[in-house]
Amino acid sequence: MLVCYLTDEPGKIPAIRAALEPQYPVVPRILGQEPIFAPSGVLMVDADLRQGERVDQIKHVMKDLDAIGERLFVVHRHLHHLVAQAYALGATGVVHSAKQAASKLTQVEAAMRAAESGREAGPAWMTDCGKAFAAMFSAIGNGKTIHLADAETVTSQIIASIDQNGLNGWLDNVRKYHEGTFQHCLLVTGIAVAFALDMNFPPQDVKRLGMAATLHDIGKARIPLAILDKPGRLDPDEEDIMKQHPVIGYDLLKDIPNISAETLDAVKHHHEYLDGSGYPDHLPGGQISDLVRLLTISDIFAALIESRPYRQPLSRQDAYKILCDMDGKLETPLVKAFRDVAMVA
Ligand SMILES: [Fe+2]
Numbered sequence: 548m549l550v551c552y553l554t555d556e557p558g559k560i561p562a563i564r565a566a567l568e569p570q571y572p573v574v575p576r577i578l579g580q581e582p583i584f585a586p587s588g589v590l591m592v593d594a595d596l597r598q599g600e601r602v603d604q605i606k607h608v609m610k611d612l613d614a615i616g617e618r619l620f621v622v623h624r625h626l627h628h629l630v631a632q633a634y635a636l637g638a639t640g641v642v643h644s645a646k647q648a649a650s651k652l653t654q655v656e657a658a659m660r661a662a663e664s665g666r667e668a669g670p671a672w673m674t675d676c677g678k679a680f681a682a683m684f685s686a687i688g689n690g691k692t693i694h695l696a697d698a699e700t701v702t703s704q705i706i707a708s709i710d711q712n713g714l715n716g717w718l719d720n721v722r723k724y725h726e727g728t729f730q731h732c733l734l735v736t737g738i739a740v741a742f743a744l745d746m747n748f749p750p751q752d753v754k755r756l757g758m759a760a761t762l763h764d765i766g767k768a769r770i771p772l773a774i775l776d777k778p779g780r781l782d783p784d785e786e787d788i789m790k791q792h793p794v795i796g797y798d799l800l801k802d803i804p805n806i807s808a809e810t811l812d813a814v815k816h817h818h819e820y821l822d823g824s825g826y827p828d829h830l831p832g833g834q835i836s837d838l839v840r841l842l843t844i845s846d847i848f849a850a851l852i853e854s855r856p857y858r859q860p861l862s863r864q865d866a867y868k869i870l871c872d873m874d875g876k877l878e879t880p881l882v883k884a885f886r887d888v889a890m891v892a
Pocket residue numbers: 763764792817818
């Protein structure tokens with residue numbers, strides 16, 4: 548598998564060659580100076596996304612490279628706010644170093660082989676949904692507001708997909724083609740939508756829950772990536788920072804015209820528990836809305852079946868068992884109703 552390595556710094560080329568060759572032959576190209584070949588392999592972009600000129604050059608290059616299925620961007624850890632920018636430019640994955648690129652390429656190669664052997668590849672709508680989340684996170688990371696219409700569009704796409712194909716395919720594809728916070732948001736929205744459809748909610752209520760899920764963790768766009776993507780458990784100080792994301796999300800969204808009060812409530816309170824032990828407001832059960840109760844169940848389940856750097860994903864059975872054991876925190880009849888979604892959908 549060839550790797551076309553596109554960089555704005557020729558000095559980086561020897562290091563990337565040392566990390567990847569001979570397993571992955573590297574064809575280096577200097578951004579803005581040399582034409583890109585159309586590889587059957589992987590495009591790796593390693594350029595300074597803080598510079599508008601570089602971003603424009605990458606945009607120009609990417610226009611003609613739709614056929615390349617895998618587009619890895621190298622974004623260094625201390626520039627975490629540029630991860631969303633990378634996805635908005637068309638990245639299918641982000642790595643933080645040459646060493647990490649080597650292990651990522653192994654995964655990419657395995658996925659390509661699987662696709663070539665006839666198994667399902669990542670569909671275009673999945674990429675579109677990932678891009679929509681990336682654009683929203685990128686806007687917030689750049690100090691802009693998001694457009695409610697973007698959130699509505701991606702929510703509608705997810706509803707249509709789950710309605711037509713069920714949850715299983717959605718979960719498989721999201722876990723195969725997206726990572727980190729985007730993966731989490733896509734999973735939560737898919738699960739919440741499947742939950743609403745399973746309970747035969749009317750379309751407008753499926754959409755209400757879907758919108759709340761789409762936006763529920765938008766506050767994480769302002770949490771440092773060193774915490775968000777930490778390859779280990781958070782220490783207490785980091786945990787405190789992470790726990791700010793519902794309020795940050797609420798503050799980011801509250802002035803957007805036409806955003807509903809229930810969406811704002813869901814963003815702020817999706818980590819509240821019925822026994823008052825949640826955060827940020829330690830709400831008692833009577834003040835936690837039905838929409839939030841549904842979202843919280845979907846959110847916890849999604850988090851449990853995601854892979855984290857420090858643990859394997861739980862099976863759906865084991866994740867559901869944990870929900871059942873959270874007696875007093877979640878609404879028991881709703882957890883029971885969720886069984887079909889967790890195990891079957
Ligand atoms: Fe959250």
